[in-house]
Each structure stands twice: as structure tokens, then as C-alpha cells.
Amino acid sequence: MRISIVLPAKNEAEGLRRTLPKLATCQPGAELIVVDDGSTDETAEVARQHGACVVSAPYSMGNGAAIKRGARAASGEIIVFMDADGQHDPAHVASLLRRMDEGYDMVVGARDASGQANVGRSAANGLYNHLASWMTGHRIADLTSGFRAVRADRFREFIHLLPNGFSYPTTSTMAFFRSAYSVAYVPIPVAKRLGRSHIKPMRDGVRFLLIIFKIATLYSPLKLFLPVSLGFFAVGLSYYAYTFATVGRFTNMSVLLFSAAVIVFLIGLISEQITGLTYLAARKEHD
Structure with a gap:
């Protein structure tokens, strides 16, 4: 060759x-x-x-x-x-x-x-x-x-x-x-x-930080966003358990943390679909 x-x-x-x-x-x-x-x-x-x-x-x-x-x-x-x-x-x-x-x-x-x-x-x-x-x-x-x-x-x-x-x-x-x-x-x-x-x-220090996010978005965004989402959910659940035990109510902070968990998960899900479509478009364009 x-x-x-x-x-x-x-x-x-x-x-x-x-x-x-x-x-x-x-x-x-x-x-x-x-x-x-x-x-x-x-x-x-x-x-x-x-x-x-x-x-x-x-x-x-x-x-x-x-x-x-x-x-x-x-x-x-x-x-x-x-x-x-x-x-x-x-x-x-x-x-x-x-x-x-x-x-x-x-x-x-x-x-x-x-x-x-x-x-x-x-x-x-x-x-x-x-x-x-x-x-x-x-x-x-x-x-x-x-x-x-x-x-x-x-x-x-x-x-x-x-x-x-x-x-x-x-x-x-x-x-x-x-x-x-x-x-x-x-x-x-x-x-x-x-x-x-x-x-x-x-x-290039900033560029190297961006590379970390590029690694995820180029391969499988959900694999990075899902753990972050679960982290927000776990913190929100723990904070809710604490506030329920101490003051007996569901606080705004817990709502915020649960909302963040859902938003991050949805961003990862959408990014996953966009990544898949990007590679599909690349393959069709090359063919």
C-alpha cells in the first residue's frame, strides 16, 4: 500500500x-x-x-x-x-x-x-x-x-x-x-x-480542561452526565432526609438539587443523541 x-x-x-x-x-x-x-x-x-x-x-x-x-x-x-x-x-x-x-x-x-x-x-x-x-x-x-x-x-x-x-x-x-x-x-x-x-x-491550561469535556462529548456524553446527575440526586435526597428529621419539611434546597439532577440527566441524554447523529452524518457524508 x-x-x-x-x-x-x-x-x-x-x-x-x-x-x-x-x-x-x-x-x-x-x-x-x-x-x-x-x-x-x-x-x-x-x-x-x-x-x-x-x-x-x-x-x-x-x-x-x-x-x-x-x-x-x-x-x-x-x-x-x-x-x-x-x-x-x-x-x-x-x-x-x-x-x-x-x-x-x-x-x-x-x-x-x-x-x-x-x-x-x-x-x-x-x-x-x-x-x-x-x-x-x-x-x-x-x-x-x-x-x-x-x-x-x-x-x-x-x-x-x-x-x-x-x-x-x-x-x-x-x-x-x-x-x-x-x-x-x-x-x-x-x-x-x-x-x-x-x-x-x-x-493551553484552559484548553486541556476543555479536552476533558471533549473526551466525553466525543464518545458517550451520558456516561459523564449520568454520574453527575446521580450525585445531585443523592445530595438532594440526603438533604431532604436531614431537613425532614430536623424541621419536618421539604425545603427549597432539596427541590433545587432534585431539579438539577433531572436537568443534568436530560442534557446528557440529548447530548448522547446529538453525538450519535453527528457520527451518522459523518458516515453518510463520507460514503
């Missing part, structure tokens, strides 16, 4: 100088696509010098947007996404492809703790992995890894669901599990990146 390797790049000239020659050696028959996300350095020129196809944007649209543009431009039946900053060793592409040969629809390169940017990021990713594993019922070793191989036709089913920012790995992983497409994980070491990271702690 033809392989396309997509590298989103923003001011990654130095990383590409190291990564592209190794890719050409390790995967000589692969189509190399560098998506230049509004770079102000020599990213596009370096990519062309090393024989890569360059998809350029006049201004930066985000990592996820670059992934989408690269996926549309790719002609291969399997697409490998990897960083252009030198963190991902091109030699490990073969490990992902070997698992794809076993029939998987997506294979993700899972980083260990040493491959995380810092302790905070490592702890956050650990939380996401545990939450996503609970939501899906499958062990998810690395929810946010950007090093992954996918079957192109499967991936394009959900391309309009992908955000333009950095959380495309979360969205694509949960979409594949939701659609019963098989996902495997291959442990990989990650090198220190070349150049500066485009992730900003203050801005």
Missing part, C-alpha cells in the same frame, strides 16, 4: 533538515508532505530541497488545520502523522506500519514519562488517558500523541470534526473508538524537540 507521511510545520526549518533525510532513508517509497502553517523562516524551502511536497498556508491556522490540509493532499492509503521538530524518530514509522499490517485502523506511538514536555504535562496526559480509557472501555496508552498511522479513508470520515488547534489527536482517537474502528499502541521514545514549543501554559 502507498504510504503518505504528513508533517505539520510552523517555523521548523532546523527540525526538517534533520527529519526529512532520515525519512527518505527509512521510507524511500513514501510520499512526504510538509504542511507549512504560515512559517516565517525557511520551512517551505527546506522541505522542497529534500523532495517533499509542500502545502502552504498564507497565515497560521493551527496544528489541527495543518493536519486536515495534509490529509486532504495525501494520496496514500495509509497516512502517517508525525512532528517536524525532530521529536519523532523516522525509524519508528516502520513499527507503526507493522501493526497496521495486522489489520488495525489506527496505530499510535505512545510516549513514556520521559517523552513528556514537563511534569505538569505528564500528569495532565495521565489524567486524560485514564478518563478516556474509562469512557471507551479500552486501555488508551497515549491520548494526545501526534505520532500515529491511520487508514486514510477511515480518517477522512471525521476530518470535519477535527479542531484547528492542538487537540486533533484526542478527537480522532475518540472518533475511531466511537465508530468501532480498531486502535493499537506502540511504545516509542521521544527526543527533545528542536526550537521553541508553540504550546503556552496559561492559554
Whole structure:
């Protein structure tokens, strides 16, 4: 099968100088696509010098947007996404492809703790992995890894669901599990990146919190909303038992808590139906 390797790049000239020659050696028959996300350095020129196809944007649209543009431009039946900053060793592409040969629809390169940017990021990713594993019922070793191989036709089913920012790995992983497409994980070491990271702690701290809610809404909203609803109901019932025993009446606070339980449950139920319709529409649109 033809392989396309997509590298989103923003001011990654130095990383590409190291990564592209190794890719050409390790995967000589692969189509190399560098998506230049509004770079102000020599990213596009370096990519062309090393024989890569360059998809350029006049201004930066985000990592996820670059992934989408690269996926549309790719002609291969399997697409490998990897960083252009030198963190991902091109030699490990073969490990992902070997698992794809076993029939998987997506294979993700899972980083260990040493491959995380810092302790905070490592702890956050650990939380996401545990939450996503609970939501899906499958062990998810690395929810946010950007090093992954996918079957192109499967991936394009959900391309309009992908955000333009950095959380495309979360969205694509949960979409594949939701659609019963098989996902495997291959442990990989990650090198220190070349150049500066485009992730900003203050801005992306809020983004990481939103990822938690995205995990639920992309897979099964009711699985998150139902426990919250039951929590409100349990607190309301306990408070009612307390007030009935002490003052002998049903208080407004109990009404409020019971109402919150019903509202949260209904929101989860409606969200579940919307999620199902979203994936159904995605499948029909792709077909």
C-alpha cells in the first residue's frame, strides 16, 4: 500500500533538515508532505530541497488545520502523522506500519514519562488517558500523541470534526473508538524537540480542561452526565432526609438539587443523541 507521511510545520526549518533525510532513508517509497502553517523562516524551502511536497498556508491556522490540509493532499492509503521538530524518530514509522499490517485502523506511538514536555504535562496526559480509557472501555496508552498511522479513508470520515488547534489527536482517537474502528499502541521514545514549543501554559491550561469535556462529548456524553446527575440526586435526597428529621419539611434546597439532577440527566441524554447523529452524518457524508 502507498504510504503518505504528513508533517505539520510552523517555523521548523532546523527540525526538517534533520527529519526529512532520515525519512527518505527509512521510507524511500513514501510520499512526504510538509504542511507549512504560515512559517516565517525557511520551512517551505527546506522541505522542497529534500523532495517533499509542500502545502502552504498564507497565515497560521493551527496544528489541527495543518493536519486536515495534509490529509486532504495525501494520496496514500495509509497516512502517517508525525512532528517536524525532530521529536519523532523516522525509524519508528516502520513499527507503526507493522501493526497496521495486522489489520488495525489506527496505530499510535505512545510516549513514556520521559517523552513528556514537563511534569505538569505528564500528569495532565495521565489524567486524560485514564478518563478516556474509562469512557471507551479500552486501555488508551497515549491520548494526545501526534505520532500515529491511520487508514486514510477511515480518517477522512471525521476530518470535519477535527479542531484547528492542538487537540486533533484526542478527537480522532475518540472518533475511531466511537465508530468501532480498531486502535493499537506502540511504545516509542521521544527526543527533545528542536526550537521553541508553540504550546503556552496559561492559554493551553484552559484548553486541556476543555479536552476533558471533549473526551466525553466525543464518545458517550451520558456516561459523564449520568454520574453527575446521580450525585445531585443523592445530595438532594440526603438533604431532604436531614431537613425532614430536623424541621419536618421539604425545603427549597432539596427541590433545587432534585431539579438539577433531572436537568443534568436530560442534557446528557440529548447530548448522547446529538453525538450519535453527528457520527451518522459523518458516515453518510463520507460514503
